[in-house]
Amino acid sequence: VGACQGWTCLSSRLPQRARGWASLAARGGVMLSAPPAQSSQHTSNGRQLLRQGSEAGTAVTTTRADARISASVGQKLALGLVALINVASCGQGVLWVRTIHLMGHDHGFFVTQFAFPVCVNLVCWPIVGVMTWVGYIPRRERKPQWWKFAALAVMAGTGNLLNALPQAVLPGAVQTVLGTLGVPVRMVMSCALLGTRYRWQHYSASVLIVAAAVLVVAPKLADTTQDLDSADILWILVLIAIMFIPEQIYAEKWLKRHAPNLFDWRARMGFFEVILGVCLLPFLFVHIPGRTTVAPA
Structure with a gap:
């Protein structure tokens, strides 16, 4: 004994x-x-x-094997979703070139922001239908929480619209630099709203991003030959305000909480993005203040 x-x-x-x-x-x-x-x-x-x-x-061995298989399948689905979204982005790029070539004015940029969710819906909804028919998406995951998708769509659609309007006014370098500044802003919001903790490497990278933005923008602002009018300053402030739209933060929060099927999640969100795009189509007839700096393709 x-x-x-x-x-x-x-x-x-x-x-x-x-x-x-x-x-x-x-x-x-x-x-x-x-x-x-x-x-x-x-x-x-x-x-x-x-x-x-x-x-x-x-049973323990089988459970662990099933968990590994589920994780592997989830990773493959995530990669597949990214690949298909890139396909939709390619479709958006083609529509963008054709639209601004045919329309010949600045509002073609807004049309492309409406065309992107349309392409996403055309890609995702057939996949969701097939996965639901074969039973891969359980019914419990199909429980609608439409207000969350509508909120994300409103935030994403508003950000896309505000980001599209100054594209024909501001230089491309300024837009690119301001876009990269969104990374440290999202880090701060994720720390405040989600309690995310980053390592020192992340903070160092964000500091480098801000420093690079200052080095690029400062000479252009100091150049007296390239004066900025009030409209340019307005659109710069608009692009800075877009960074504080917490769409990605709440998307991450709700994805972690509900763990839905990625295709179903993106398709539902795209549905509301299309509805919002239809509601915002009157902006096509609104004059955009500022001097046009981007010529149609």
């Missing part, structure tokens, strides 16, 4: 399946030390315990 107890203590450092075998061996040792009259009953009980331990170990 003492030897079996020592083996049980040693088994605490073994993997879970081996630990189950060690526990059963300890029980079997205790049973072997019982009186001879009960040996046959203890032998039968020991065999039953060994069988149960084997089944439990097999």
